[in-house]
Amino acid sequence: MGFKLQAAGPGAIVSIVLLSMVLVIRITGFFVLQYGRWKYQHFEGRLNGSKKISVILTIRNSKDPNLIDYVWAILKNKPEQLLITTNNRKAQHRVDGKLQGLRFAYSDTKISVGAVNERNRRREIAHALDSVNTPFTVLTDQGVHWPEGFLK
Numbered sequence: 001m002g003f004k005l006q007a008a009g010p011g012a013i014v015s016i017v018l019l020s021m022v023l024v025i026r027i028t029g030f031f032v033l034q035y036g037r038w039k040y041q042h043f044e045g046r047l048n049g050s051k052k053i054s055v056i057l058t059i060r061n062s063k064d065p066n067l068i069d070y071v072w073a074i075l076k077n078k079p080e081q082l083l084i085t086t087n088n089r090k091a092q093h094r095v096d097g098k099l100q101g102l103r104f105a106y107s108d109t110k111i112s113v114g115a116v117n118e119r120n121r122r123r124e125i126a127h128a129l130d131s132v133n134t135p136f137t138v139l140t141d142q143g144v145h146w147p148e149g150f151l152k
Contacts, residue, residue: 052134053151054081058124059142062091068098073146075106080134084113085124091115
């Protein structure tokens with residue numbers, strides 16, 4: 001009734017060696033990951049610390065009922081300039097009229113609305129880029145979701 005010690009077969013030895021190798025690789029990878037997380041911690045904000053950002057918003061539909069919500073989401077991120085471009089003067093006046101309340105609420109942001117004579121997104125962006133005087137510029141379209149803190 002005693003316990004007999006038997007030598008392990010070759011298949012068992014190979015299995016133990018392979019399992020040990022996989023375990024060592026996984027543990028080493030875990031420690032390398034932890035070292036990397038410690039060494040390169042997440043950084044909030046920009047490396048150069050500049051808060052001066054311009055946002056160029058191209059408007060396709062000036063009659064969009066959600067237009068104010070799009071602009072408001074951008075303004076919550078506090079850019080220095082918001083340049084809105086439209087494809088004709090009528091749309092420019094329509095959008096400009098909708099922004100009066102937002103101009104008062106976000107007086108720290110310079111909001112301007114411009115128009116080009118033809119429906120061409122490149123020309124609209126080029127028109128707005130002439131007015132940019134900040135080191136960073138963000139190009140966006142109507143209807144894009146802007147989470148709060150996006151421009152940090």
